[in-house]
Each structure stands twice: as C-alpha cells, then as structure tokens.
Amino acid sequence: MSAKHGIKMTRVDKAFTFFVYVFLTFCLLAVLYPLLYVVAASFSDPSAVATGKVWVWPVRPTLIAYQTVLGYRNIQTGFVNSFAYMFGSTALSLIGTIMAAYPLSRKEFVGRGVFTFVFAFTMYVGGGLIPTYLLISSLIMLDTYWVMVIPGMVSVWHVIMCRTYFQTTISDELYEAAEIDGCSDFWYLIRIILPLSMPILAVLGMYTAVGSWNGYFSAMIYLTSQEKYPLQITLRSILMLGRVEMTSIDDAEALQNMQALSTLLKYAVIVVASAPMMVIYVFVQKFFVKGVMIGSIKG
Amino acid sequence: MEKRMQKRLKQMRRHWQLYLIFLLPLVHVLLFKYAPMYGIVIAFKRYNPVRGILGSPWAGLKYFRQFFSSPLSWTVIINTLRISGLGLIFYFPFPIILAVALNECGNRFYKKTVQMITYAPYFISTVVLVGIILQVTDLRMGVINMAIQAFGGQPINFMGKPEMFTGIYIISDIWKGAGYSSILYLAALSGVSPELHEAAIVDGANKLKRVWHIDLPSILPTIVLQLIMGMGNIMNLGYEKVYLMQNDMNIAVSEVISTYVYKVGLQRSNFSFSTAIGLMNTVVSLVLVSTANFTARKLTGSSMW
Numbered sequence: 001m002s003a004k005h006g007i008k009m010t011r012v013d014k015a016f017t018f019f020v021y022v023f024l025t026f027c028l029l030a031v032l033y034p035l036l037y038v039v040a041a042s043f044s045d046p047s048a049v050a051t052g053k054v055w056v057w058p059v060r061p062t063l064i065a066y067q068t069v070l071g072y073r074n075i076q077t078g079f080v081n082s083f084a085y086m087f088g089s090t091a092l093s094l095i096g097t098i099m100a101a102y103p104l105s106r107k108e109f110v111g112r113g114v115f116t117f118v119f120a121f122t123m124y125v126g127g128g129l130i131p132t133y134l135l136i137s138s139l140i141m142l143d144t145y146w147v148m149v150i151p152g153m154v155s156v157w158h159v160i161m162c163r164t165y166f167q168t169t170i171s172d173e174l175y176e177a178a179e180i181d182g183c184s185d186f187w188y189l190i191r192i193i194l195p196l197s198m199p200i201l202a203v204l205g206m207y208t209a210v211g212s213w214n215g216y217f218s219a220m221i222y223l224t225s226q227e228k229y230p231l232q233i234t235l236r237s238i239l240m241l242g243r244v245e246m247t248s249i250d251d252a253e254a255l256q257n258m259q260a261l262s263t264l265l266k267y268a269v270i271v272v273a274s275a276p277m278m279v280i281y282v283f284v285q286k287f288f289v290k291g292v293m294i295g296s297i298k299g
Numbered sequence: 300m301e302k303r304m305q306k307r308l309k310q311m312r313r314h315w316q317l318y319l320i321f322l323l324p325l326v327h328v329l330l331f332k333y334a335p336m337y338g339i340v341i342a343f344k345r346y347n348p349v350r351g352i353l354g355s356p357w358a359g360l361k362y363f364r365q366f367f368s369s370p371l372s373w374t375v376i377i378n379t380l381r382i383s384g385l386g387l388i389f390y391f392p393f394p395i396i397l398a399v400a401l402n403e404c405g406n407r408f409y410k411k412t413v414q415m416i417t418y419a420p421y422f423i424s425t426v427v428l429v430g431i432i433l434q435v436t437d438l439r440m441g442v443i444n445m446a447i448q449a450f451g452g453q454p455i456n457f458m459g460k461p462e463m464f465t466g467i468y469i470i471s472d473i474w475k476g477a478g479y480s481s482i483l484y485l486a487a488l489s490g491v492s493p494e495l496h497e498a499a500i501v502d503g504a505n506k507l508k509r510v511w512h513i514d515l516p517s518i519l520p521t522i523v524l525q526l527i528m529g530m531g532n533i534m535n536l537g538y539e540k541v542y543l544m545q546n547d548m549n550i551a552v553s554e555v556i557s558t559y560v561y562k563v564g565l566q567r568s569n570f571s572f573s574t575a576i577g578l579m580n581t582v583v584s585l586v587l588v589s590t591a592n593f594t595a596r597k598l599t600g601s602s603m604w
Contacts, residue, residue, distance in 0.1 A: 127335020214424030
C-alpha cells in the first residue's frame with residue numbers, strides 16, 4: 001500500500017515486506033500441497049503410491065482409479081442424488097428465503113417486528129436433535145427424498161441477510177413510484193426487487209448449494225435406503241469405514257495389488273466428490289468475497 | 300388507540316399480498332423450528348415411542364440427575380470445552396495475520412493467487428477433509444509418515460494417539476477455514492483511511508509500526524466482536540467433524556456433547572436422556588451467547604442483536 005508513496009523503504013520496511021511474502025508463500029504452499037498431493041496420487045500408479053514415490057506429480061500416470069470409481073454403482077447413484085438434492089434445496093431455499101425476507105423488509109408490513117423476533121429467536125434456541133428427529137418421523141418424512149430438501153427450506157440466517165440487503169440497497173422511493181403506477185406488492189417483488197437482487201441471490205444460492213452438496217449428517221440420520229444416499233454417505237463409507245466394493249474390479253492385474261489400489265481409490269473418490277464444488281468456486285469467486293461481507297452485516 | 304388500531308387494520312388489508320407471501324415461510328418456521336421446541340418436554344418424561352409425547356409418563360428431573368451423576372458426562376463436557384477452547388485460542392490469530400499480510404502484499408497478482416488458493420478449502424466437505432487427514436496421516440501409506448521415514452524417523456500413528464487428536468482437529472480447522480475467515484478482517488482493513496498511513500509516513504513510522512498502531516487498532520472492533528462471539532459459542536461444538544474423526548483409540552478425548560447426544564439418542568434410542576443433555580447444552584449456550592452479546596455491545600457498540 002505504502003510503496004506507492006515514493007518514499008524509500010527503510011531496513012525495517014524491507015524486512016517486514018520480506019516476512020510478509022515468506023508468510024504468504026507458506027500459507028499458499030500449506031494449503032496447496034495436500035490438494036496437489038491428493039490429485040497427483042489419484043492419477044498415479046497404485047504401486048507408486050504405496051511405495052511413497054509420489055510427492056507432487058503423478059508417477060506413471062494412469063486412469064485406473066477413475067475408471068474403477070466412476071464404474072462403482074453407489075458412486076453413480078450418490079452423484080445423481082447429490083445433484084438432485086443440491087438443485088432441489090437451492091431452488092426451494094431461494095424461494096422460501098425471498099418469501100420471508102420480502103415482507104419483513106417492507107415498512108408497510110404491520111407486525112414485522114414481532115415476526116422478525118419469531119424468526120430470529122430460532123437462531124439461538126432450537127429443539128435439538130431428538131425432538132427434530134421425532135418431528136420428521138411423525139411427518140412420515142424419514143427415508144424420503146423430501147427430507148433432504150424440505151426442512152432446510154427457510155434458513156433464518158439467510159432470511160435476515162436477504163432482508164437486510166433489500167432494505168439497504170433498494171430505496172423506498174422506488175416503491176412509492178411503483179405504487180403510483182398501480183403496481184401491487186406481488187408484482188413489485190417480481191418486477192422490481194428480484195432483478196435488483198441478483199448478487200444476494202447468487203450468494204445465498206451458493207451457500208445453500210455448497211452446504212447441501214457437502215453435508216452428510218442429516219442424510220446419515222434420516223435416510224436408510226442405499227438408493228437415496230447422497231454422495232457424501234458413500235464417500236464416508238469408503239474413506240472412513242474402508243468399505244470398497246472390490247467385486248467391481250475384474251482386472252486380474254489390479255486384484256494383485258488390492259490394498260494399494262484401495263488407497264488409490266480413496267484419492268480418486270476425494271477428487272471426484274470435490275470437483276463439482278471447485279467448479280462452482282471458480283464461477284462464484286466474484287460473488288464469494290461479497291457474500292461473506294453481506295453475511296457479516298448484523299440483522 | 301382505537302383509531303390507531305383501525306389504521307393498522309386498514310394497512311394490513313391494503314397489503315394483504317404481503318401476508319399471503321409470508322404465510323408459507325411462517326408455517327415452515329413454526330413447524331420445523333417451533334414444533335421441535337415443544338418436543339423438548341420429553342426430557343422430563345419417560346418417552347415411549349408407542350405412547351407418544353403426550354401419553355408418556357412424567358419423569359421429573361430424573362435424566363438431569365442421571366447426567367450429572369455420571370462421570371462420563373463430565374468427560375464429555377471437558378472434551379467439548381478443551382476442543383473449542385484451544386481451537387479458539389490457536390485458530391483465532393491466523394485469519395488476522397493472514398489478512399494483515401494480504402493487505403501488505405504489494406504484488407496484486409500474488410495477493411489474488413494466495414486469496415484464491417486459501418479460500419478454496421471452504422468448498423471441501425467435512426467428509427473429504429477428514430478423508431484427506433486419514434490418508435495423509437496413515438501409518439503405512441500416508442505421505443507424512445513416508446516423509447518421516449525418508450528422513451530416517453519412525454512412523455507415527457497420528458490418529459491412534461489420543462494426545463494428538465485435539466492438535467489434528469485444530470490444525471485441519473485452520474487449514475480449512477483460515478482463508479475464509481480472513482475475508483472479514485481484510486474487508487475491515489480496506490476501510491482503514493489512507494490518510495492515517497500518509498500522516499504516519501511523514502512522521503517517519505515504518506511499516507511494522509503502522510500495522511501495529513494504525514491497522515490493528517482500526518480493526519480492533521471486528522476482532523473483539525469475533526472473539527467474544529467465539530467465546531459465546533464455546534459449547535456449540537458441532538458433531539460433523541468430531542464424529543468422523545473419532546475412533547476406538549481416541550474416543551476418551553474425542554467424545555463431545557453433540558456426538559454424545561447423537562449416540563445416546565439415535566444409536567441407543569434413549570430419546571429422553573439425549574433430549575435432556577441437549578436441553579442443558581442449549582440453556583448454557585444461550586446464557587453464554589447472551590453474555591457475549593451484551594459484552595460485545597458494551598465494548599464495541601456493535602452486537603448481533
């Protein structure tokens with residue numbers, strides 16, 4: 001920042017700048033290396049991984065791990081389910097959030113103080129794991145596709161963020177003008193508010209999508225049938241419980257090196273499961289920083 | 300009074316569409332957030348799934364006494380406090396240092412690169428994160444032990460040593476979250492007036508002094524607010540990551556309140572006992588968060604409410 005001022009850097013300044021770069025480089029490598037290693041290992045020859053020949057770059061590159069992983073049935077259904085849950089919960093959550101945030105943002109909405117409290121209260125007090133489970137159970141939602149998208153439809157935190165955005169970026173005069181032109185509350189939302197709110201909707205959508213794709217706990221407690229499992233559950237059984245279905249491997253040579261291959265598969269599974277989120281990251285990067293900032297605005 | 304009521308009713312009638320729109324989310328919150336709060340009564344009952352919440356007999360404070368008389372409960376509380384307390388102490392400075400360093404980085408391209416890479420782990424799932432930990436710390440196939448052996452050392456069974464659990468938990472937390480958490484501080488730093496720096500340069504202050512006397516005091520309110528909120532949330536240690544990192548060897552130090560609630564309730568079907576533990580945790584947390592919030596408002600003038 002201050003280098004621009006054209007004043008010569010002192011020795012302390014130089015040392016300081018040096019340490020800044022050293023620290024940043026350390027952070028960069030510390031975050032990057034494990035990721036690079038996982039990717040490199042997943043493309044390497046099983047025996048090279050097992051004997052510790054892989055450090056940064058794939059050794060004797062092969063796609064055997066990916067062929068096996070992508071041919072694994074539970075991964076395929078997990079992938080499809082996770083995508084369905086992600087799109088479903090993102091769409092529903094955006095609708096639910098807008099429907100709650102829009103009235104709460106309008107000063108003509110009599111009772112909005114009470115309603116805001118009713119919503120915000122749940123951020124600090126909740127029923128807890130078991131009462132929620134019993135509710136889901138009594139709604140006959142256990143082990144259904146719905147349980148993965150409906151309960152999370154209204155996130156109070158998102159509602160507060162969205163309401164604050166509506167209030168701070170869209171002026172009241174706009175409503176007054178629209179009202180004179182005969183615009184109703186509903187059409188004001190559709191025609192005026194929504195087109196002006198794309199940044200916040202992108203950010204909230206991203207949060208929901210990432211949370212949905214990456215979550216495993218609700219699936220673990222509410223789902224019991226394999227064909228409904230999202231990818232993270234399959235991932236957990238492979239990575240933590242070490243359950244790899246070796247019957248899907250018919251390559252005789254590969255069978256010889258089963259343990260090495262199972263390690264390799266874990267790396268490939270990690271890459272496959274994280275790839276969609278990395279793609280999202282690249283696309284939303286522009287909004288990402290902004291989103292954290294909006295999220296930090298107090299309700 | 301009468302007149303004001305009438306005016307309000309008139310306004311409500313005029314904006315009936317707002318109420319219609321609001322109906323769905325309101326019902327959702329009442330159903331999925333408030334209905335489970337009613338379910339808390341089973342903490343005071345001997346809940347029997349067949350007889351339902353209303354039909355089950357009252358048990359008074361039986362489950363609360365059971366919790367406090369069991370030595371395991373204290374272990375679970377201490378584990379929770381240790382993991383989140385040490386987590387707060389060691390995690391907390393990292394995002395601040397990273398933000399200051401990024402702010403001082405003159406090379407824009409390098410700054411962007413570091414930002415892009417350090418934010419990336421935010422998008423990695425907990426399952427994948429713990430999977431990576433298990434893989435790289437593996438006794439035979441893990442890259443860390445291979446490196447140790449390459450330098451002539453003895454391999455270490457990282458995940459098998461209880462004394463290493465908290466450390467691994469916190470280091471991986473920093474790895475995953477420090478970049479993301481730094482965004483907040485970086486934003487606060489970008490709000491520091493350049494004039495302050497210019498004046499300090501004229502007075503002969505070097506960079507280190509300017510960071511110490513200008514940048515840090517400027518973002519102090521953000522730091523204090525984050526710290527106090529972190530302390531308020533000390534009992535709210537989530538189950539997702541701890542549960543995945545647990546194994547038979549580290550369970551004595553890794554069983555925390557939230558995972559205990561899950562195991563007692565859903566794995567052993569002791570619904571009432573589990574709900575009682577959860578309720579106590581909620582109450583203590585609420586007190587802590589309220590205190591934290593009150594303190595934050597007194598100290599910095601800003602709070603969450």
